[in-house]
Amino acid sequence: MTIMAAAQNNIVEEVAWWIGDQPIYKSEIEETYQTMQSQRSDIEGDPYCVIPERLAVEKLFIHQAEIDSIEVPDNQVMQMVDQQVNFLIANLGSQQKVEEFYRRPLPAVREQLRDMIRNHQLVEEVQSSLTKEVMATPNDVRRYFNSLPKDSVPFVPLQVEVQIMTLNPVIPREEIDEVKARLRDYAERVNKGESDFSTLAILYSEDGSSLRGGELGFIGRANLEPEYAAVAFNLNDTKKVSKIVETQFGYHIIQLIEKRGDRINTRHILLRPKVSDKDLTEAMTRLDTVRQEILAEKFTFEEAVPYVSQDKDTHNNRGQMVNQENNTTRFEMGELPQEVSRVVADMSVGELSKPFIMKDPKRNRDIVAMVKLSNRIPGHRANMSDDYQLIKNLYESHAKEDIVTKWVEKKIADTYVRIEEGWRDCDFKHKGWIKEGVSSDSSSDRDDSKE
Template sequence: MVDEIVWVVGDEAILRSDVETQRLYMQNEGQRFDGDPYCIIPEQIAIQKLYLNQAKIDSIDVSESQVLRSVDQWINMAINQVGGREKLEEYFNKKLSQIKEERKTMVREQQIVQEMQKKLVGKIKLTPSDVRHYFQNVPQDSLPMIPATVEVQIVTLEPKIPFEETDAIKARLREFTEQVNNGKMEFSTLARLYSQDPASASRGGEMGFVGKSSLVPEFANVAFNLTDPKRVSNIVETEYGYHIIQLIEKRGDRINCRHILLRPKVSDRELEEATARLDSIYTDIEAGKLTFEDAATYLSADKDTRNNKGLMVNQNYESSHVGTPKFEMQELPQDISKVVYGMKPGDISKPFRMLTDKQREVVAIVKLKARTDSHRANLADDYQVMKTMVENHKREELLNDWITKQQKTTYVRIADGWRNCDFKFPGWIKK
């Protein structure tokens, strides 16, 4: 049997192939199944059908551009993850165009469901007494453990790049441009051989469809002004290094292009000179001639922290501390984590070398501003974390109640062989 209907929810059918496709996507994203996937996935799809049906009634929709942006980001990430377009097609046993269409439908439905959930729940308003009352009734040993966190300030200096080095890089990129424009070499071949952007080099420099806001301004301004896919841009300097760009395709407010990135090499001599300059700053701070905060504000090359007296901010969107100065040790860049590990609050490190998130080699000193040890969650230290927990609990309660009510008024049929499950919501099977 090529396919079969395994569930019917209202007037919507769930096919065996729907379940298999969802299982492959979840597996590709590293999600683990807490139970039988052939029980878990159909129930998840059925719940989604309930939300989508209500969204139709309430005329809830999402913008096409928002869907396409998410699809392009996922396709680019998936290609990087499996090691190429061909391998992605092999994994799903489908052409890339089919994968994109499937993913587009999935993303649109996911986004509509999220909007529907927001409407059903509304804005949850909690007072401090609500949060206190909730946690007074929770057994202490079931409160979450809050991992140890640190707050770190940083000062960095960038080594001077000799003019000879930048001139040599520009000459090499001009040579690449000439080879492409003369038809001697393909841009994609040169990107695979020489580009220092590992994420795109393996794909011949191809970046995938992105919007202007996803690119640094200097790169975006040149890329979005390209019109001839056969020509190569002038050299573009960004914080990542030096690029040349080739247009592949424009689609509305998004663009797909190839690029070759070359980064200037920093010699040991320049690194030693930068280290000596920073060591002098460190000595002045230790002698009380200069505060760490002033050094960060007026001397640091780190533009992300110098307006904040050197204080680093957590940009990991998967972290519960995102947008705050708190970092769990594994969330810090490895070079910084190794230095901070043995420090006490108020300690300042000696100069050390590190790679920035732009893959530039710099020298740095750090100050440990604060350290909070691992502990059981409490209202005094972790109010915001606990408030979020109560909001999530309240939200889940409201949505679970809504699903239970919908089950009672929605026609559901489950095929033989798919019913013997320990469902999260047992009301699917009417007694």
């Protein structure tokens, strides 16, 4: 909304900043602050200094994106909007709570999020373009590390490397048949109009979406389990229920809510067949037998993994667990599954644990596991021999930040900037915002040609 348009509606928007010919309104700052609070984002400093400066920098990047003809695909933006809306509904409890928090209907919330996410993606694309040539050589990393003051060398907490072998207890056919019978009953009740799908999902579904009546929100095909997507995208009647679908998480029935191109919103009810104590005991016994044979040196842990382990992520990798956060084999203790962390805590390097029961992190199902502690790295100050990848990442991050900072501050110098009274008394991150001869009541023409 421009000031003229606002005036025509008898509403005069308070402008906090001008960047070239682009205003930053107080309402825009408030909306951003509200969104950051809903996302539980950290704000270091006074939000009424930090947020307008971030918005100003964002405008510089967006203008550059226009010059460079950089665009973000609409479907990518809308997928991220859907994920954010789903997150808000899950955390605030309902669509109504989201609307109350933002004080506007959900379509308006989606529109606000769409603009914010698109702008954020454009900023990332420009920054990526500016820093694409940053590639650290070993000499770069060594010089960077040697330049760090001793008290700035990061402390690396205790880390471990762990190999794992797992067995999925056999679930009796009777248990699977009972689960399917329950799902067929729910589907029949909905199809006959005797029950409401969302009510049944609240009462019986074993998925986290049950609190929302089984609703998943708009999701792209690629982000759904393949078996689920194949059935869901073939649904056309919003009053009917799908056939039973099996995925790695269990058994589902699905109801279509709405399709939007390559995205779909569905409800589902998930039931997981239960593993009996008898089945768990049998799996524990089998894995303990394998352990005894390893200890008797009939074969090694690594040799047994491909033939015994049913963990898809590790059975072709000698059982080596990989930290998805940094794509290395090292874990801080808090990054491991809780059951693994408890077992590993008292183990020695090379030791093999006894079998234990744990929850499969992906499927939320009881499985039996056995682990080998292959390495323990005590907490220490980072060094080149043990922590090269960490130091390399720090160097590249520092180099990229330096390039972006210099670019931003040159843009600030070349761009008309005016900060209104009441918004100027800040310790800004970037230099050059407060310019000589440009006051809040300056009548100078704005130079909207940003290089």
